[in-house]
Amino acid sequence: xxxxxxxxxxxxxxxxxxxxxxxxxxxxxxxxxxxxxxxxxxxxxxxxxxxxxxxxxxxxxxxxxxxxxxxxxxxxxxxxxxxxxxxxxxxxxxxxxxxxxxxx
Numbered sequence: 001x002x003x004x005x006x007x008x009x010x011x012x013x014x015x016x017x018x019x020x021x022x023x024x025x026x027x028x029x030x031x032x033x034x035x036x037x038x039x040x041x042x043x044x045x046x047x048x049x050x051x052x053x054x055x056x057x058x059x060x061x062x063x064x065x066x067x068x069x070x071x072x073x074x075x076x077x078x079x080x081x082x083x084x085x086x087x088x089x090x091x092x093x094x095x096x097x098x099x100x101x102x103x104x
Contacts, residue, residue: 007032018098022056025096034094045082045094048074052095062097064088 003010004017007029012021019025030049034041041049051072055063065088069076083090088100 006036014098016099018093019096020098022096025053030094030096033096037090037093039083039090039094041094044078048072048079048082048091049095052091052097056095056097062092062095062100064100 002013002015004013005011009029011019011024011029014020027046031041034045039045048068051068051074052063055067055071063071065076065079068074068079068088068091079087079091083094092099
């Protein structure tokens with residue numbers, strides 16, 4: 001896997017720039033990743049990201065937008081506002097997780 005320098009530390013990523021090592025992520029890195037894609041994190045953003053990280057642990061699969069809404073209790077419309085244009089892809093990127101299955 002390729003390695004890139006993010007927040008002054010080497011991070012393992014795939015060809016699309018998504019983290020490949022769950023344990024390399026922390027909220028400081030998440031904030032940097034968000035800023036890289038033009039998102040300023042708020043408590044509401046962090047609630048979504050924390051849900052994704054916790055959900056991933058038990059399933060070893062990134063939650064889809066529908067699962068995030070249904071299981072996480074977040075409104076899909078609001079997810080589009082928080083993470084505009086391809087929210088599932090942006091949420092997983094900031095959370096340091098693989099893209100959800102079916103996400104292009």
